[in-house]
Amino acid sequence: MKDIIKPAAVLAAVTFCASLLLATVFAVTKERIAFLDSEAEKNALAIVLPGYSITDTAKTKDNKIYWVGEKTENGETINGFAFISESPGYSGTIRCMIGVDSNMTILGISILKQTETPGLGARSVEIASKNTFWDVITGSAVDEGIQFPWFQQQFAGLNGNKTVQVVKNGDWTPEMASDLVSQNAVSAITGATITSKAVVDCIHKGISEYNDIIKKK
């Protein structure tokens, strides 16, 4: 009997101390983690609904959250909607927040979570800095202010009701914008066509999911 009691007691004591330590660490950091999560959500909403103020947070019948926003432009009040969509990427799920107006024109997207290949698919969240490594270490780096991933920026202005095409024009520059918008297309990441298409699929999936809800408003 003693053979079982002593080991069991030791294991129980170790596990108890472990749980105590972890509960303490968790309690100390809980608020900060919750704060970071809500900040991330706010930042994403500001990107996908630029200039809009969020007036309502609602739930679909599947318990998924979506946001309604308002903006006054030229004296008129226009509505915007933001929702989250998830769909498979090249490796793992891509989680994306999309903002549209009542005509289903995409106002902006923000990729919240992805586990694509670094250097390839992960460039979808890459913020291209014009500073090179040498600029940074010699101190001649230029402060570029707040920047956004070019891959996500190019979705603004596209028509969500029509299929978004994926073309291979290399890295996107603002000069390409008018051409691409007229084709309802985005330029894929070089060497990461699968991830680029997966993001487009994610957006289409979200739009078809929330289509009915937005039409009703």
Add this chain to the structure above:
Amino acid sequence: MEIKLFITILFSTIFINNYVLSQTLGICPFLGVSKKTDSAAGMGFAVIFVMTLASVITYFIYKYILLPFSITYLRTIAFILVIASIVQLVEMAINKLSPSLYRALGIFLPLITTNCAVLGVAVLNVDSGFITKEFGLLMTIVQGFGAGVGFLLALMLMSGIRERLETADIPFNLRGMPISFIIAGLLSLAFLGFAGMSF
């Protein structure tokens, strides 16, 4: 549509995102046991069993204990202890059923506990969000099983090649680990061909 989903998960874990050759998990046993095809097969099947069982048990623990009580941060501890217990049970079972296999696997059987791929698949199941989905348990089982089959596949391929290597003339400093890694790299390159497979 549902069958298609499960086949997608199966193909993804076995070929497209093979745990060893694409996600670089489970490397230690991969290199350690792949010298002979027999022990490789035995290890592979043991891992399939442990991964599938671990996937099921960790699913229930996460869904019905960790989530409701908001102690998801205890996930790492809970999962690894579950895996350690399962491996202990498997060890005792193999010792009873096939002592020769037990001897052949040697130290590598208890080392299944520290196989990154086993803990990896348990964590990936949770991160894939299966818990909140319809058929979540079935998807978890399929993913756990598929991960094990993918591991077995990689092990068999590697052991087949390494058995042949015994008689090859390899430069002195390349023998052992270096050449094994380069071969694994070439296998991994070959498996890249599965990328983009869709149904």
Add this chain to the structure above:
Amino acid sequence: MSIKKEFLKGLVEKNPVMVLGIGLCPALAVTTSVSNALWMMIATTFVLTCSNILVSLVKDYIPSHIRIPVFITIIATFVTVVEITLKAYQPEVYTSLGIFIPLIVVNCIILGRAEEFASRNGVFISIIDALGMGIGFGLTLTILAFFRETLGANKLFGYTLIPGFKPAGMMAIAPGAFITLGLMLWAMNRIMVSRKHKK
């Protein structure tokens, strides 16, 4: 047992990745960028040091046949501390390292040192052992990451190196990791042989 000797052995003579062949999973997965490799070194060395300290303190009170589960629990606890702390104070690093943070618990180096060294030696020397092993592990990862980030993504610490240069994408994914590590191991073998000849 000199302090200098115990510390240095982890760097070359008993380098965990290059000589002992353990801790390989994170070595391949996390070395896509130098910054990831350095954070992994910090996280692993922290867990290794804390675990060595605690194991060394309680070694006389743990019955021998349950020492492995106890070690695993201790290691898992410190890994969870690292997980929670990174999630709260370095969220980008947390997302970047992904599932490899919880996978530190199955890093063979930590369990290996607990079993081989900390359970048989005093606290202070166990700390030195942990630091040596952790830094040796980290240095190897950093060198590997240096090759992979510069050649595979044309970047260093996230900033472009040579504008206009199209990098070899293969280095950034699994095959590149395997082959580069294989070549590094080849070089290491060569170095070890020439050291033996010098003695």
